[in-house]
Structures are given as C-alpha cells and as structure tokens.
Amino acid sequence: MESSLRNAQETIDVVKYSGIPSYIKKSLKDMGKFDTTIVSDVCVLVYRIASFNEVLQKVTKKGIAAMLNHFYTGIDQLLNNYDIVRVNRCGVESTYIIGIESNNTNSKNTCDIAAQCALKLKQFTGKFRSERLQGMDCSVQLQIGIAIGDVIVGVIDKTVPTLSVFSSSIEKASNLAKLAEPGHIVVSAEVGEAIDGSPSYQTSRLYNCGVSMA
Numbered sequence: 001m002e003s004s005l006r007n008a009q010e011t012i013d014v015v016k017y018s019g020i021p022s023y024i025k026k027s028l029k030d031m032g033k034f035d036t037t038i039v040s041d042v043c044v045l046v047y048r049i050a051s052f053n054e055v056l057q058k059v060t061k062k063g064i065a066a067m068l069n070h071f072y073t074g075i076d077q078l079l080n081n082y083d084i085v086r087v088n089r090c091g092v093e094s095t096y097i098i099g100i101e102s103n104n105t106n107s108k109n110t111c112d113i114a115a116q117c118a119l120k121l122k123q124f125t126g127k128f129r130s131e132r133l134q135g136m137d138c139s140v141q142l143q144i145g146i147a148i149g150d151v152i153v154g155v156i157d158k159t160v161p162t163l164s165v166f167s168s169s170i171e172k173a174s175n176l177a178k179l180a181e182p183g184h185i186v187v188s189a190e191v192g193e194a195i196d197g198s199p200s201y202q203t204s205r206l207y208n209c210g211v212s213m214a
Helices: 002-016 022-031 052-058 061-079 107-132 168-179 189-195
Strands: 037-050 084-090 093-098 141-156 162-166 185-188 203-206 210-213
Touching (some): 037 107, 061 107, 093 107
Parallel strands (some): 141 185
Antiparallel strands (some): 084 093, 185 210
16 A cells, blocks of 8 residues: 555656656755755757648648647657756747756756757657658758757746746747758757867858857
8 A cells, every 4th residue: 555655646746746847856855945046057959840831731730730749748858868958849849948857957968968958859850750640742941040048947837836947048949940941950049159160960051140060
C-alpha cells in the first residue's frame, strides 16, 4: 500500500513539475516557493513553421490535427535529451530556453547546445516530410532564430507551477527566425562568435543583424 502511494505521488510530481528545472522544483518542494532570479548566458531558440498554409490546403482538418500532434510530439522527444525547456507554443511559433536547467551556464557551451538543437530540428523536418507528406505537393520547413542573453526566471502558481521567463532575447530570437529563409537558421552575432570556428557548423554573415548557420 505504501509503495503504491509513493508511486502515485511520484507520478503526480512528474506531471505537476513537467517543464520545471530541477533546482526550481527543489525550492518549491523544500520551501514552498521560488524567488524570481536572473540567469545569465541563456540561449533562446525560436522556430516558426514555414509554408503552413500550403499544408492546410492539402490536408483535411482531422489530418492536420493528427499531423501536428505527430510533429510536435516528435520535436519534444527529439529535444528531451538536451538542457532545453519549452516556454511557449503559440500558432506557428515555439520558444525554447537553453541553459536554465543547471542555473550554472557557460555561454560557449550553451550556444553549442542551441546550435546542435537547431540542426537536429532541420534533420527532423526532412525526415517528417519524407514520412508524412510523401506524394503531396507541399512541405513543412522551419525558420529558426537563436539569441543569447540574461533571462528573468520565475514561477506562476505554486499549486500547478508554470515557468515564467522574461528576456529581450526572446523577441530578438523571434525576429531572427522571421528573417530566416525556410529551412535555414539565423543566430545573433554573439551566438555566431561563440560557435565560429567549430567544425560542426558552417556560418556566414547575414546583413548586419546576425549570422546564417547551416
């Protein structure tokens, strides 16, 4: 009986604290609160689904729901192995934060993780197109933007905790994503400098606002 209750509580905790960094979870459980804090050198990754209207014209409403469920579930599973937290998904745009899980970030390492995640997302969409959109005259591609900076981290509602993140880097990453061509990644100058020279990435300057990454 005691074992069953413990297992049930663990299951409740998994759901309750889903998407909550471990150190914030510990503070909430031990002290019943989490004081808003500033975390430095955090990367923000924003992706937008491009050419989505084309897909809407080719797939039924029921098919769209199933396709998006498969698409988002696949992305969440793909990124689950990284120090990355999704903080928003609204329409065609999703926002992720890299580097707040440990609360002990290193800018170069954080930028490298963000770049890895962006490339994984590109690979995923290629596989998704071949598996789910085969034979259709349409495609799903992502426009991806990455920026780095300080973020203010807090929690809304202690009963069912929801992560709250504020940063100018979120708007910057969103603007970079809008600038990116479908299927491409644009990172801020600071992120570009951090990953420049790595054999894993090819980078080139894009206008005066950032770096294009392939």
